[in-house]
Amino acid sequence: MVVWGLPGLLTIVLTLRYREPLAITGNIFILIFVSLLGGELSWPELVGATVLAGGIVLVLALTGLTHRLAKFLPSAIVYGLLAGAVLDLLVRAITALGTSTLLVGSTFVAYFLSRAILGNKVPPLLTALTVGVVVAVIGSETGPLPELVWPEVTLTRPEFSFDALVTATPVLVVFITLQANAPSIVYLRSQEFEPPERIVSLVSGTGTIVGSFFGPMGVSLSLPATAFTAGPEAGDHDVRHLAAHLAAVFSLLVALSAGFATELLEFIPAPLLQAVVGLAVLAILGQALGEITEGPLRVGPLVAFAVAVSDLELLGLGRFFWAIVFGVGVSLLLERRQWSAIEVKP
Numbered sequence: 001m002v003v004w005g006l007p008g009l010l011t012i013v014l015t016l017r018y019r020e021p022l023a024i025t026g027n028i029f030i031l032i033f034v035s036l037l038g039g040e041l042s043w044p045e046l047v048g049a050t051v052l053a054g055g056i057v058l059v060l061a062l063t064g065l066t067h068r069l070a071k072f073l074p075s076a077i078v079y080g081l082l083a084g085a086v087l088d089l090l091v092r093a094i095t096a097l098g099t100s101t102l103l104v105g106s107t108f109v110a111y112f113l114s115r116a117i118l119g120n121k122v123p124p125l126l127t128a129l130t131v132g133v134v135v136a137v138i139g140s141e142t143g144p145l146p147e148l149v150w151p152e153v154t155l156t157r158p159e160f161s162f163d164a165l166v167t168a169t170p171v172l173v174v175f176i177t178l179q180a181n182a183p184s185i186v187y188l189r190s191q192e193f194e195p196p197e198r199i200v201s202l203v204s205g206t207g208t209i210v211g212s213f214f215g216p217m218g219v220s221l222s223l224p225a226t227a228f229t230a231g232p233e234a235g236d237h238d239v240r241h242l243a244a245h246l247a248a249v250f251s252l253l254v255a256l257s258a259g260f261a262t263e264l265l266e267f268i269p270a271p272l273l274q275a276v277v278g279l280a281v282l283a284i285l286g287q288a289l290g291e292i293t294e295g296p297l298r299v300g301p302l303v304a305f306a307v308a309v310s311d312l313e314l315l316g317l318g319r320f321f322w323a324i325v326f327g328v329g330v331s332l333l334l335e336r337r338q339w340s341a342i343e344v345k346p
Contacts, residue, residue, distance in 0.1 A: 001151040002214040003031070005255030010203055010219065011248035020193045021229035021244040022200065024207070025251075027218035029175045029320070033168070034216045041164050046216040048158035049165055053172035053218065054208030060177060061201030076292050077327040078183040079190075080301035081320055082223055083288035084308020086281035093278020100271035103141060107132035107275040125233070125280055132272040143266040149259025153214050176204055176220045179321050184221035190291075191230045192237065227284045300331025 003026035014022040034046055041049070097104045110131035114124040136142050181200055188195040200221060207219030225247065228234065234243035254261045265273070292301035304327025312319045 001153055001255045001258040002026075002211050003217050004251045004258065004261075006207055006211045007219055008248040008251030008255060010207055011244055011251070014199070014203065015241045015244045015248070018196060019241050020188065020195060021226065021234065021241045022188075022195060023222060023225040023229045023244045023247055024200075024203065024219060025222040025225050026211070027175055027180055027220045027222070029179060030172055030216075030218035033171060033175070037168060041161075041168065042159065043216075044156055044159040045161045045164035046168065047156045047212050048160040049168035050172055050212040050216040050218060051158045051209050052160065052165060053169045053176065054205045054212060056169070056173050056205075057176050057201060057208060058205035060173075061198050061205060064198070065177075074186075074297055074300075074328075074331070076297045076301040077304050077324060077331065078186045078223070079288040079291035080304030080327055081183060081308045081323040082187070082227060083285055083292060084305045084310075084323060085224060085320060086227075086285050086288070087309055089274075089281050090278045090285060092274045093276075096271040096274045096278075100141075100269070103132060103135050103139065103269060104271050104275040106135045107272060108279070111279045123235075125276060128279055129272075129276050132275065133268070136269050136272055141269045141272075143269075145267055146260055146263030148257065151255075151258035155213050156215065158212070172218055174321060176208065176218050177201070178324060180204075180218075180220035180222060183223045183324070184226040187223060187226050188230055191240075193230060224281075228280060231284050232287065233280065233283045297331050297335050299334050300327045300329075303327050303330045 007024040007026050010024040011022060014020075014024065030050070034050070037046060093104070097108070107128045111124045111128035114122060114127035118124070118127075133142075181197070181204060185195050185197045185200065204218075204220045208217065211217045211219055229243040229247060230240055234240040292298070292305060304323040307323040307326050308319055310319055312322055314322060
């Protein structure tokens with residue numbers, strides 16, 4: 001309830017204030033990382049680690065470090081990471097075509113016909129999902145609808161153990177700042193938006209602190225969510241913030257029906273979900289691949305792409321973090337002259 005509800009509220013406030021697609025989310029990488037530490041640290045220790053991480057993010061925002069990170073990070077490196085991150089989603093959708101040909105095939109056909117005939121008048125993803133659900137219902141491929149259960153939340157008093165602070169907190173800070181907020185800000189700028197990066201960092205830090213008292217979590221922008229709401233699939237440039245609004249409203253509905261929502265995936269067939277998600281990233285992947293091959297940086301973005309596609313995990317940090325590190329490092333080493341020619345938007 002908190003992981004979906006709190007970011008939804010923050011997204012609505014920010015998009016109303018700035019009229020930009022600032023899609024705040026509960027950081028999925030932090031949730032995964034926290035789950036991996038479940039056998040090593042207690043729940044209150046994890047809460048303490050995330051509370052402290054939120055405080056550090058606040059300090060970074062006040063010192064302006066987040067702004068410098070976003071300004072330093074070339075958009076081509078971010079696009080390389082993004083392309084690698086979403087490629088697997090498209091591959092899974094195509095693979096599902098071989099196992100559920102009618103269901104996935106009708107979803108694909110509905111998407112491309114809608115896009116060709118109706119353009120952006122009707123979101124082609126909505127058409128594809130509607131057709132897919134109808135085909136699934138006719139073919140009796142849907143599961144049973146879950147019962148509506150009201151969610152429960154409880155407060156946890158944090159414990160600030162040295163082990164948790166050393167093991168978890170630095171990684172959480174990296175996830176929020178360098179892996180989530182900074183690349184998302186760069187992507188927003190590449191789409192001709194002017195995101196308030198310091199405000200975003202302040203909101204991330206504060207939201208992480210507040211939300212963590214209900215359970216260890218991180219609040220931040222999300223590069224995939226930002227690409228969905230700020231990219232070309234979200235419509236004309238001046239109305240793309242409405243995509244963030246809709247996502248936030250959906251998040252609040254999920255929060256209020258958290259017990260029901262966690263079981264809803266049993267109703268929608270997995271191949272249909274894979275098909276819709278794959279179609280959603282199609283335009284994003286095409287744009288990202290174009291950006292990483294047109295220059296002036298090429299080697300670094302391609303390295304970032306390759307690392308993001310891999311299953312690399314090193315020093316407790318995953319592939320997306322290392323995609324940025326290796327991409328930037330290779331470009332600084334091999335493409336320094338091209339790097340100096342990059343114009344960074346203020």
